[in-house]
Amino acid sequence: MKTQRQQFLLLIAFFIFSLNFAQTKISGKVSFRNKGISEVNVTLKDTYDGATTDVNGNFSFETSEKGNHQLIFTHPKYIETEKSIIIENQEVSVNADLKEQINEIDAVVVSAGSIEASDKKRATALLTPIDIYTTAGADGQISSALNYLPGVQKVGETEGLFIRGGTGTESKIFMDGSLINNYFSNSIPGIAGRDRFNTSLFKGNIFSSGGYSALYGQALSGALMLESVDLPDQSSYDFGISPIFLSAGFQKLSENKNHSYGATLGYSLLSLMQKVIPFNTDFVDAPQGLNGDFNFRIKTKSGGFFKYYGMYNSNKMGVKTPSLEEDNAFNLIRLKGKNTYHNLSFKQKFGKYLFNAGASYSYNQSDLNFSTEKNEKEGEKTELLNDGNYLNFKAVLERKMNKISAIRGGFEFNNTDEKLDFQQVNKHYKDLISAVFVETDLGFSNRFSAKIGARAEHSSYLDKSNIAPRFALAYRLAKDWTTSFAYGLFYQNPESKYINGSSNLDFQQSQHYIFQVQRSSEGRSLRLEAFYKKYDHLIKTFTINPQENQNQQVQSALNNAGFGYAKGLELFWRDKKTFKNIDYWLSYSYLDSKRDFMNYPMSLQPNFASNHTLSAVAKRFIPEWKLGVNLSYTYAKGRPYYDIATKIEGDKMINFTRNEGHLKDYNALNFSLNYLPNLGKKDAKAFTIFVLSISNILGSKNVYGYNFSQNGMRSAAVVPPVNTFVFIGAFISFGVDKTEDAINNNL
Numbered sequence: 001m002k003t004q005r006q007q008f009l010l011l012i013a014f015f016i017f018s019l020n021f022a023q024t025k026i027s028g029k030v031s032f033r034n035k036g037i038s039e040v041n042v043t044l045k046d047t048y049d050g051a052t053t054d055v056n057g058n059f060s061f062e063t064s065e066k067g068n069h070q071l072i073f074t075h076p077k078y079i080e081t082e083k084s085i086i087i088e089n090q091e092v093s094v095n096a097d098l099k100e101q102i103n104e105i106d107a108v109v110v111s112a113g114s115i116e117a118s119d120k121k122r123a124t125a126l127l128t129p130i131d132i133y134t135t136a137g138a139d140g141q142i143s144s145a146l147n148y149l150p151g152v153q154k155v156g157e158t159e160g161l162f163i164r165g166g167t168g169t170e171s172k173i174f175m176d177g178s179l180i181n182n183y184f185s186n187s188i189p190g191i192a193g194r195d196r197f198n199t200s201l202f203k204g205n206i207f208s209s210g211g212y213s214a215l216y217g218q219a220l221s222g223a224l225m226l227e228s229v230d231l232p233d234q235s236s237y238d239f240g241i242s243p244i245f246l247s248a249g250f251q252k253l254s255e256n257k258n259h260s261y262g263a264t265l266g267y268s269l270l271s272l273m274q275k276v277i278p279f280n281t282d283f284v285d286a287p288q289g290l291n292g293d294f295n296f297r298i299k300t301k302s303g304g305f306f307k308y309y310g311m312y313n314s315n316k317m318g319v320k321t322p323s324l325e326e327d328n329a330f331n332l333i334r335l336k337g338k339n340t341y342h343n344l345s346f347k348q349k350f351g352k353y354l355f356n357a358g359a360s361y362s363y364n365q366s367d368l369n370f371s372t373e374k375n376e377k378e379g380e381k382t383e384l385l386n387d388g389n390y391l392n393f394k395a396v397l398e399r400k401m402n403k404i405s406a407i408r409g410g411f412e413f414n415n416t417d418e419k420l421d422f423q424q425v426n427k428h429y430k431d432l433i434s435a436v437f438v439e440t441d442l443g444f445s446n447r448f449s450a451k452i453g454a455r456a457e458h459s460s461y462l463d464k465s466n467i468a469p470r471f472a473l474a475y476r477l478a479k480d481w482t483t484s485f486a487y488g489l490f491y492q493n494p495e496s497k498y499i500n501g502s503s504n505l506d507f508q509q510s511q512h513y514i515f516q517v518q519r520s521s522e523g524r525s526l527r528l529e530a531f532y533k534k535y536d537h538l539i540k541t542f543t544i545n546p547q548e549n550q551n552q553q554v555q556s557a558l559n560n561a562g563f564g565y566a567k568g569l570e571l572f573w574r575d576k577k578t579f580k581n582i583d584y585w586l587s588y589s590y591l592d593s594k595r596d597f598m599n600y601p602m603s604l605q606p607n608f609a610s611n612h613t614l615s616a617v618a619k620r621f622i623p624e625w626k627l628g629v630n631l632s633y634t635y636a637k638g639r640p641y642y643d644i645a646t647k648i649e650g651d652k653m654i655n656f657t658r659n660e661g662h663l664k665d666y667n668a669l670n671f672s673l674n675y676l677p678n679l680g681k682k683d684a685k686a687f688t689i690f691v692l693s694i695s696n697i698l699g700s701k702n703v704y705g706y707n708f709s710q711n712g713m714r715s716a717a718v719v720p721p722v723n724t725f726v727f728i729g730a731f732i733s734f735g736v737d738k739t740e741d742a743i744n745n746n747l
Helices: 002-019 129-133 142-146 271-276 739-746
Strands: 024-032 041-044 050-052 058-063 067-075 078-087 092-097 171-175 202-208 222-228 236-242 245-253 259-269 282-299 305-322 330-350 353-374 382-402 405-422 425-443 448-459 464-476 481-492 508-521 524-543 555-575 582-596 612-622 627-636 640-649 652-662 666-675 686-695 705-708 715-718 725-734
Touching (some): 067 092, 078 092, 142 202, 142 222, 271 282, 282 330, 640 705
Parallel strands (some): 024 092, 171 222
Antiparallel strands (some): 024 058, 067 078, 202 222, 236 245, 259 282, 282 305, 330 353, 405 425, 448 464, 627 666, 640 652, 686 725
16 A cells, blocks of 8 residues: 555656656736736646736746747737747746737727637627726716727616616626626616626626627627736725715735735715715615625645635615505605625646636625504505525536647536525525537637637526527737627526416526627727627516515516517727827717517516617826716616506406607716826835715616506606716725826826
8 A cells, every 4th residue: 555655746746856857937027018927827738838027017838849830919908919930948938018008899800910700709798897997977987988889878777787678687797607696786776786896896808799709608799708807916004085085095016926915995985975976866874884804815836826705784774755646655665785705716727628617605684674663653564575595506617729720628617506585475496507518619710719609507496408609700900800699598587586386487588689890990989780689598587476566566477478589789989099198089989779578568678778878988097187087977867667557357457558748868977087196106105095076967767667656647757866976085005106007097
C-alpha cells in the first residue's frame, strides 16, 4: 500500500513538473496616449494563456508555447490590437499602444481579421459602470440605463426589462453565468422595484435583446449577462453621502496581489426628500432600506480564479390612496421585504480546455398588508406573504478547435421552493429545471462565421421536456460593414405566482428571427435591425377573487392556449468623433405587437408595449472646469390600457374589456452634473465626485396606467411617485483615484 501511495505521489509531482516545464515569460506594457491602461486582456491567440494589465498598464505571464504567435490586446474601450512575437527560450518583452473606439453595439464586428457570430459581438451594448453612472436619468442603475438602448420599453409602474414586446419577467439576468433570482427589490403595486446590486460591482455587461446563446435559458425575450470585477488594482475605502442615503465600503488587496476581500454597508430613507419635493404618492411609511454585502476573490497558483459575492437587504414602505369605491375610505398597502443572495464562481484552464463553474443561492420574502382607513381608523388587515428559496448551479467546459473555432458544453440546475399565503390561496410550489447544452463557434473564413447550439430542459413540476435549437450567422460585406442573422427557439415555465390550482400546463414558447446590418468605424457606429418573434403556449388565467379591488385580485393559470407576435425595426447611432469632447447616441424602436394571454379576452396590443420609442443621450466633459455635463431624453408613444372584468355565463367565467384607451405620450428630459475637484492634484489623498441629478427637469406629468373600481365606473391614474426628482450626493474614495475613469470615458 505504501509503495502504491509513493507511486501516486510521484505521478502527481511529474504531472505538475510537466505543466511548468519550459515556461517562457512574456511581459510588457499597454498604453494609450503614453499612459498605462488597466484591465486590458492580453492573450496568446488560440490559447488560454494570458494576463490582465495592472493599474500602470503592465502585464506578465508564462507560457509553454513555442514558435511564431500572435499576442492579442482587448479592452471594451479600445480597438483590438495584435502583435507578432517569436517565443523561444528567452523572455519576450512586448509593448503596445492602443487606439480608442466606442463600445460595440449589438452587431457582428470585424475583429482581429475575422468576425464572430457570438453573444459578445451581437450584444446590444457593452456598458461600463462609468457609462451607466454618467447617463442622466439612469440613477446609477444598470436596468435604467438599458432603457436608453433600442428594444427596451419604458414601463415605469413595475420593475423588469421589457424587451421587444415581452413582459418584464420574460427577460433574465445572470451574474458570472449564474441566474439571479429577484434581481429587483420588493415593491408594491404601481411602484417599480429598484436594482438590488451596486453597479460598480460589475466591470461590464452584455445585453442580448434576442437570439441569445444556448448557455442561457428560461427567458422568452432576452438576457442580461453581468460580469463581476476581478482583483482590484489596490486597496481602497469609499464613502457616499446624500439626503437620501449613507454608504461606506472597502476593498483590501493582499501584498502579493493574488487575493482580495471587501464589504459595503448602506442605509436609505426618503422622508427628508418628502419634505422638500412634492410627491404624487402619499407614503404613510417613507421608503427605507438597509443593505450590506461581502466579497472575496482568490487567484490560485495554477491560474484558477475564485469569486464570491454575498449580500443582504431589507426594505419597507407604506402607501395610502383614495378608495375608488363609494365608501369615502382610503386603501393602505404596507410592505416589508428582505432578500439575501450568494454567488460563488470558479474558472480554470486545463491544457486546451477552459472550465467555468458557478453556484448561486437566493432567499426572498415579500410581506404585503392590505387594509382600509375610514374616519382615520384603520380596518382589518389582509396579508399576502411570499417566501422563496432559489438555488442555481452551472458548469461549462470549452475547448478551442483551431484558430477561430471552439466548442463548449455543460449542464445547469435551477431549483425553486416557494410558499404563498393569501386569503383562500395557500400553496407550496416546487420545481427543479435541469438543462444540458452544447454550442460551437465555426469560423469558415475571415468574412464568414457561425454559431450553432442547442439546449434541452426538463421541468419536474410540469413533468415535461423541451429541446431548443439556436444559430447565428455573420458575414462581412465590406471593411466597416457587417451583417448577421440569428434564429432561436426559447422556452420558459409559467410564472409560479399564477400557478394557484391544479392544471395541466406546459412550457411557454417563443421563436426569434433577427436580421442586422451595422457599420462600425473609429468613433462612430450605426446599427439597423429588424426582428420578428412568434409566441405560442402562453398561459391564460382566470380571476380567483373578482370581488376584490385590482391590487388584491389573484390570477390563476388555466391553460397554455395563449399566443402572440412582436415585430419591429430598430436604429442605433453613436458618435464620439464629430463634436470635440462629446459622446452622444440616438435610439429609435418601432414595435408592432399583439397577444392573447393572461386574462385578455382577445388578441390585444399589450399594455406594456409602445409603438414608437425614441431616446437621446449626450455627454460632455469639460477638463478646465473639472465638470461632466450629461443630458438624456426619452419619448414613447402612449401605451394602451384596459379594464378587464369577469362575468359568469352559465357555468363559465368570461373575461371582457369594460374600459380601454391609450395613455398620453411619455416625455422626460433628464440632466446631471459631475464635478471632480481633485482633478490634476497628484498628491491628493482623497478623490471626490459631487453629483447633481434632476430627472424629468421639465416636470412632464406622465401617466403609467389606470386603476378601476369594481364596477368600472371610477378610475384613478397610475403616476410616478414624483414628477421631478432632485438628487445631490458626494462620493469619496481613499486609495484609488476613480476620477480618471470618468475623465477618460468622456474625452
